[in-house]
Amino acid sequence: MGIYANYAATSPALSAPVVKELSGYVGGTHLNAGRNFEGLEAGAIALRARRAMARLFDVPDPLRVIFTSGATQSLNMLIHGLIQEGCHVLATGVEHNAVARPLHQLHKNGVIELDWLSCGPDGSLDAGIVRAAIKKNTRLLVMTHASNVLGTVLPAADCFRIAREYGVFTVLDAAQTGGIVPLTMEDCCDALVFAGHKGLGGLAGSGGFVLGKALAEASGGIRPWVSGGTGSASDSLDMPGFLPDRFEPGTQNTIGILSLAASVEEVLRMGVENISERERGCTARFLSGLGEIKKVRPCGTCDPARCVPVVSVVVQGRDSGEASRLLFERHGVITRSGLHCSPLAHQTAGTFPDGTVRFSFGRGTTEEEVDAMLEALSSL
Numbered sequence: 102m103g104i105y106a107n108y109a110a111t112s113p114a115l116s117a118p119v120v121k122e123l124s125g126y127v128g129g130t131h132l133n134a135g136r137n138f139e140g141l142e143a144g145a146i147a148l149r150a151r152r153a154m155a156r157l158f159d160v161p162d163p164l165r166v167i168f169t170s171g172a173t174q175s176l177n178m179l180i181h182g183l184i185q186e187g188c189h190v191l192a193t194g195v196e197h198n199a200v201a202r203p204l205h206q207l208h209k210n211g212v213i214e215l216d217w218l219s220c221g222p223d224g225s226l227d228a229g230i231v232r233a234a235i236k237k238n239t240r241l242l243v244m245t246h247a248s249n250v251l252g253t254v255l256p257a258a259d260c261f262r263i264a265r266e267y268g269v270f271t272v273l274d275a276a277q278t279g280g281i282v283p284l285t286m287e288d289c290c291d292a293l294v295f296a297g298h299k300g301l302g303g304l305a306g307s308g309g310f311v312l313g314k315a316l317a318e319a320s321g322g323i324r325p326w327v328s329g330g331t332g333s334a335s336d337s338l339d340m341p342g343f344l345p346d347r348f349e350p351g352t353q354n355t356i357g358i359l360s361l362a363a364s365v366e367e368v369l370r371m372g373v374e375n376i377s378e379r380e381r382g383c384t385a386r387f388l389s390g391l392g393e394i395k396k397v398r399p400c401g402t403c404d405p406a407r408c409v410p411v412v413s414v415v416v417q418g419r420d421s422g423e424a425s426r427l428l429f430e431r432h433g434v435i436t437r438s439g440l441h442c443s444p445l446a447h448q449t450a451g452t453f454p455d456g457t458v459r460f461s462f463g464r465g466t467t468e469e470e471v472d473a474m475l476e477a478l479s480s481l
């Protein structure tokens with residue numbers, strides 16, 4: 102395939118144990134959870150995955166784990182389920198479009214008031230500005246845990262602590278940190294969103310969210326934004342009040358959920374701390390090598406202790422798309438160029454509209470590969 106440096110977009114290959122489990126499933130029968138007795142197996146797969154996710158994020162009740170098609174659907178469900186007409190919403194200046202677009206649309210349609218918390222050019226955020234930004238009608242603070250462009254990890258727990266003093270709901274987009282940065286959900290936020298196909302190592306089209314204790318209550322303040330059949334409480338036209346059914350209408354992506362069960366169990370066996378340390382090593386090696394290369398400017402904090410394994414660079418005199426293409430054509434290095442679905446982060450970093458070439462590392466990245474990436478960059 103080449104030298105893969107695009108883990109922030111997606112993990113390119115499933116691990117061998119995950120492939121083995123999925124092959125067994127594909128060759129068997131596929132029945133729908135909750136719709137017939139035989140479908141019990143799908144329900145058991147989902148419960149196994151819920152348990153693994155609950156352990157990963159240290160949540161006491163696996164039923165609070167909701168599966169969706171990914172972080173984008175989850176964020177839309179949470180945003181639309183939590184806002185009220187005329188309320189004020191806060192998000193940061195480095196959000197992915199999965200957050201920025203639904204909020205912008207609601208603001209444009211006059212449904213919500215919206216403010217972006219301003220970040221430094223390296224993507225850092227001073228938690229103190231949250232207090233000043235909160236208004237009487239502020240209902241929701243939704244923020245990414247780490248920028249998918251700059252890699253910078255935001256002080257989410259501090260921001261949320263302040264927001265919760267004012268009764269503001271808090272939603273964490275952990276698409277870039279799940280399985281990469283150790284995370285305890287309880288006491289941090291009201292809802293946490295995960296993407297299955299990045300650091301968690303599952304299939305594309307998997308993901309979901311976890312509800313905190315308050316939102317898990319039927320009266321907790323969040324409405325189901327997607328509704329439909331659940332195979333439960335079918336005598337009512339209302340969605341069931343209990344979890345996970347309240348937020349899981351329709352037929353589930355059982356193979357995606359199975360991929361998550363197997364891959365997250367693997368993450369738990371390896372230990373998020375160990376994964377994090379190893380990937381930090383790759384980032385440190387890459388950043389230190391970049392220091393030797395003229396005409397290549399790294400963006401972000403450039404501090405491996407304060408970022409996920411994502412480093413965006415500007416190659417002087419080259420368009421980001423051209424640089425990325427040459428890296429692939431001449432050296433087989435697979436990066437991602439442009440705006441990375443996050444124009445806000447590029448405006449914050451001063452790299453809008455040209456964008457950057459993004460290198461991102463994962464569990465499969467080796468030191469030799471990092472050196473080859475640096476070599477390829479210097480030859481540009």
Ligand SMILES: Cc1ncc(COP(=O)(O)O)c(C=O)c1O
Nearest residue numbers: 171172173197199249276296308
């Ligand atoms: C920070 C962030 N949020 C949300 C998403 C969307 O994730 P998904 O592909 O699961 O919808 C991404 C994907 O790149 C992301 O980086």
